[in-house]
Amino acid sequence: xxxxxxxxxxxxxxxxxxxxxxxxxxxxxxxxxxxxxxxxxxxxxxxxxxxxxxxxxxxxxxxxxxxxxxxxxxxxxxxxxxxxxxxxxxxxxxxxxxxxxxxxxxxxxxxxxxxxxxxxxxxxxxxxxxxxxxxxxxxxxxxxxxxxxxxxxxxxxxxxxxxxxxxxxxxxxxxxxxxxxxxxxxxxxxxxxxxxxxxxxxxxxxxxxxxxxxxxxxxxxxxxxxxxx
Amino acid sequence: xxxxxxxxxxxxxxxxxxxxxxxxxxxxxxxxxxxxxxxxxxxxxxxxxxxxxxxxxxxxxxxxxxxxxxxxxxxxxxxxxxxxxxxxxxxxxxxxxxxxxxxxxxxxxxxxxxxxxxxxxxxxxxxxxxxxxxxxxxxxxxxxxxxxxxxxxxxxxxxxxxxxxxxxxxxxxxxxxxxxxxxxxxxxxxxxxxxxxxxxxxxxxxxxxxxxxxxxxxxxxxxx
Numbered sequence: 471x472x473x474x475x476x477x478x479x480x481x482x483x484x485x486x487x488x489x490x491x492x493x494x495x496x497x498x499x500x501x502x503x504x505x506x507x508x509x510x511x512x513x514x515x516x517x518x519x520x521x522x523x524x525x526x527x528x529x530x531x532x533x534x535x536x537x538x539x540x541x542x543x544x545x546x547x548x549x550x551x552x553x554x555x556x557x558x559x560x561x562x563x564x565x566x567x568x569x570x571x572x573x574x575x576x577x578x579x580x581x582x583x584x585x586x587x588x589x590x591x592x593x594x595x596x597x598x599x600x601x602x603x604x605x606x607x608x609x610x611x612x613x614x615x616x617x618x619x620x621x622x623x624x625x626x627x628x629x630x631x632x633x634x635x636x637x638x639x640x641x642x643x644x645x646x647x648x649x650x651x652x653x654x655x656x657x658x659x660x661x662x663x664x665x666x667x668x669x670x671x672x673x674x675x676x677x678x679x680x681x682x683x684x685x686x687x688x689x690x691x692x693x694x695x696x697x698x699x
Numbered sequence: 700x701x702x703x704x705x706x707x708x709x710x711x712x713x714x715x716x717x718x719x720x721x722x723x724x725x726x727x728x729x730x731x732x733x734x735x736x737x738x739x740x741x742x743x744x745x746x747x748x749x750x751x752x753x754x755x756x757x758x759x760x761x762x763x764x765x766x767x768x769x770x771x772x773x774x775x776x777x778x779x780x781x782x783x784x785x786x787x788x789x790x791x792x793x794x795x796x797x798x799x800x801x802x803x804x805x806x807x808x809x810x811x812x813x814x815x816x817x818x819x820x821x822x823x824x825x826x827x828x829x830x831x832x833x834x835x836x837x838x839x840x841x842x843x844x845x846x847x848x849x850x851x852x853x854x855x856x857x858x859x860x861x862x863x864x865x866x867x868x869x870x871x872x873x874x875x876x877x878x879x880x881x882x883x884x885x886x887x888x889x890x891x892x893x894x895x896x897x898x899x900x901x902x903x904x905x906x907x908x909x910x911x912x913x914x915x916x917x918x919x920x921x922x923x
Contacts, residue, residue, distance in 0.1 A: 480922065509922040515895045516902055517919045585881065605762060609833050610877040617918060618874045618911055625837045626877075 473531055474563050476505040476539040477524075477546040482651050484691040489676035490539055490563055496683065499566060504531070510648065511545045512614030518553075525554050532556055537563040540674075541585050541646035562586060564593055564645075564675060571682045575599035578698070581634035583607060583653070584645040590675060594643075597682045602637045606630045613648035624663045627652040631660055635668045641696055645675040657693045671696040700730045702771045702780075708741060709785040712749070713793040721783070722748075730772035734758070734765060738784075738796075749794030757827035758796050759785045764831040765884040777884070787830035803829045806843050809871065813853060813860050822849045828890060831882040834875050842871045844879055844890060851893040862904065869901045869908045 474494070476487045487505055494501050506527050514520050528536075528550055536558050538544035547560045576598040583604065584590055591601050609630055612623030631653055634642045644650050653660075653672040661668055671694045677687055689695050704726050711719035726740045735754045742748045750758075754768035761778045764787065774782070784796070791798040806829075807814075807822050814822075825845035834841045850868060854861045873894070880888045901908070906916045 509918070513915075513918060513922065516899050516915065517923070519923055520919070523923075608762060608881045615875065615877075617914060622837060622875060626833070629837075 472499065472501040472537055472566055473534050474501050474503050474537045474539055474566075475528075475531075475543050475547060476503070477508045477511075477543040478505050479510050479542065479647060479651075480507050481510075482647055482655075484650065485647055486540060486674045486676035489674070489680060492685065493567060493569070493676060493679055493683075494563075496685075497566075497568065501566075504528075504536075508546055510613060511542060511549065514546065514549060521550060521553050525550050525556065528558075529556065532558055535559040535561055537561050537566055539563050542648055562589070562645075564590070564679075567593070567679065569679060569683050571596040573597065573682050573684050575682070578640045579638060580641050580643050581637060581639040582643045583611075583630060583634070583649055584643065584675070586645065590643065590645060594678065594682065597678075602634075602639055604633065604637070606633045611646070611649045611652045613652055621663070623652070624656065624659055627656065628660045628664050631668055631670065632664060632666070635670045639670060640698060641671045641673050643673055643675055643678050647674075650674055654691075654693055669694055700772075701727050702730045702732075702775050703727045704737065704771075704775075705781050706737065706741060707781075707783045708745075708748070708795070709783075709789065709792065710745075710748075710795050711792050712747070712795070719789070719792070728771055730775070731770055733768050733770050734760070734774065735767040737771065738767065750796040757787060759787060760884070762882075763884050764827050764882055766827070769884060787827065788835070798830075800826060802839075803843065803845065806846055807849075809842060809846050809867070810849060810853065810864075813857070813864060814849075818849060818853055818856075821852060822846070825849065828879065831879055833877045833879075833882065838872065838875055840872065841875055842873060844876065844894065847873060847876065847894045847897060848890055851897055854897075861900075865897070865901050865904055866908065868897055869905050869912060873897065873901070874911050 476485060478485050508524055509520060536547055538547055579600045579602050581602050581604045582590055606629060609626060612626035615623040642653060650672055680687055706726050707721045707723045710722050722745055724744050726737060728736055738750050757764050757766050761783055786792045786796045786798045788798055793799055803826055822845055825848055829843040829845040832844045850864050854864055876894050878891050880886055880891050902912055902915055907913055
């Protein structure tokens with residue numbers, strides 16, 4: 471039984487949780503989904519009680535491998551493990567997948583804005599999608615600064631989105647719910663801050679993988695609907 | 700074993716150039732040579748190339764802050780064979796990889812009243828850290844991660860200054876710190892952990908010192 475963990479950020483409604491459920495079910499992979507509501511990682515590191523609370527919820531999974539649903543979940547797991555010296559291994563849920571890719575993305579260009587971009591590129595290479603060089607990949611997403619200085623946060627994320635757009639990417643792939651929120655939910659604010667239209671969709675890795683196996687998606691959480699679907 | 704690289708290096712001479720440009724050469728060296736050897740080999744091809752002939756200083760390779768003593772085998776493993784080499788901060792370059800660091804030096808004034816010669820020496824060694832921060836690109840008056848790490852070390856060294864230093868930091872722009880780990884070749888989380896400790900201590904000891912701490916504490920309370 472694989473344990474898949476999602477640290478769902480309280481303020482963000484959307485998550486890839488049910489999408490990965492679909493992907494794992496397609497592989498007939500037995501899994502237990504564990505979802506807990508947490509503050510964003512940037513807030514968790516500022517208060518020991520919050521980390522302690524998350525630790526209590528995870529302690530029953532000691533001596534297991536825990537698969538993080540996205541990079542935010544991965545960071546939360548690492549924080550808890552390090553703070554309390556817990557005994558579990560942490561991996562990313564996409565490492566469990568061995569999908570039968572049937573949809574070709576030949577002729578499409580994408581920018582991957584993710585910490586594990588190399589692993590993701592390997593995972594999706596069968597789709598023939600061209601992953602463009604992305605210089606801003608190491609810039610932070612600005613999510614942690616939204617409540618400190620929103621203009622500053624928007625400046626950072628705008629810089630990232632603008633590069634992807636100017637590189638002629640058809641879309642951006644992310645693997646962190648915070649990246650999705652910044653690039654997609656704040657699309658209009660980014661455009662306003664840049665005084666420029668940037669109609670480039672953002673897909674979570676789970677969404678892209680579902681498209682790659684020809685599953686239907688409704689994109690109801692997207693402000694910029696991918697027009698190529 | 701040898702390593703073959705296609706090396707693209709940032710070039711700009713404030714006395715001669717109107718605009719910056721990049722020079723590209725193919726360079727083959729032993730995998731146990733280091734980045735400085737690579738720069739020396741580049742110098743053989745471009746006589747007027749400006750760089751610091753010191754293995755302990757850092758430059759940027761493919762946008763990641765990298766020490767010049769890093770061996771080429773590791774460089775190849777991380778970046779492959781195409782390298783773009785730039786100074787720590789392009790807009791402060793006066794001769795290729797050499798930069799004017801006055802902004803970094805001036806920011807030490809923030810801690811000067813608590814510090815002695817050794818603390819200043821410690822700070823000077825953190826130049827690479829200061830120029831690795833993404834924040835600096837968007838906020839030039841950012842206090843700098845070098846100051847924050849020096850403050851952390853000074854608090855450990857002189858516990859009696861702890862509250863004064865924390866108070867001063869609380870009213871600085873420490874809150875604009877962005878994660879630096881992924882910008883360093885070592886990918887070490889050591890510096891972020893220390894800076895997060897400072898924020899943690901400020902919120903604990905001075906929760907209402909200004910509107911940012913007020914706001915962050917309110918958020919924490921909402922979550923608890």
